[in-house]
Amino acid sequence: MSDTILKATNISKIYGSHRALNKVSLKIKRGMIYGLIGANGAGKSTFMRTVMGLISTDEGALELFGQSGVKELQQARRKMGQSIETPALYPNLSARENLQVQAANGGVSEREINYLLQLMNLSDTGKKKAKNFSLGMRQRLAIASTLITNPEFLILDEPTNGLDPSGIVEMRSIIQRLVTERGITVLLSSHLLDELSQVATHYGILHDGELISEFSKEELAGKTRQYMELETADVQQAIVVLDQLNVKDYEVINGTEIYIYEQLDNVADINHALVLANVKVSRIGTTRQKLEDYFLQLTGGGEHA
């Protein structure tokens, strides 16, 4: 059994003169939850479509479950589920009836349908018709129907998109259960790093069709730096004091704020030195860089990129 579920090597997709994907290489191993993060138009859906074989690639090679021939890839895709092009939900049927219809050809038991309804928090929707579902419920039902074929590898395109904060939390915990209870490997996308920060084990940042950065959950925690935030109307004098204290790793964010990346245990001493030098400090304390700021920094969209 291959440990590598997906290996993409230099995948490109070209529309006219536009490279929607430019030499994207990445590897997803069994058990990973891989979050593909990118702004609208970055190429997330295009990449997912090439993996599913819904569109062809112009350059590069794909390997799924260790297989790479055209026929072998088609066979490997039978072990996959996706929410990029989900089977249409039947608006006049309930959640259970929708799954029963999807299951009709596959010999899927009522017990399995019960499990999927429960897994997706849809058990108590009773006779309610899909057309009356909230966006979150519809999204969960769509995922449930992709699980009918018992996939080993699931591709979810923006599963948290449009959900309210509690819907996002619910979706994350469902995805985690898929991995722990069913051993499914997941590739999912979002335009917000923060939305996947609690769920993905690995991340790839897609920007203008290029994979510009990859990191693990642990690396992400390390990369979003902790820093000391200092607010004062007297930035010039504050910098003189910082220099005297041998603080070198800092940046002036705007006319009144300084971010200091070292001596984080010395907040009190730094504050004391500033006060002694007659620098009026309106705020000082440590904080952690926000994930979206980190994302903007990577993609060149931040003010201090």
Ligand SMILES: Nc1ncnc2c1ncn2[C@@H]1O[C@H](COP(=O)(O)OP(=O)(O)OP(=O)(O)O)[C@@H](O)[C@H]1O
């Ligand atoms: N069929 C197509 N023909 C021409 N251009 C396309 C086609 N499909 C996608 N594109 C272009 O390729 C780029 C990547 O699109 P893609 O849908 O993969 O982005 P995305 O990261 O999924 O963004 P979104 O979140 O908006 O779906 C965009 O510039 C898009 O306009």
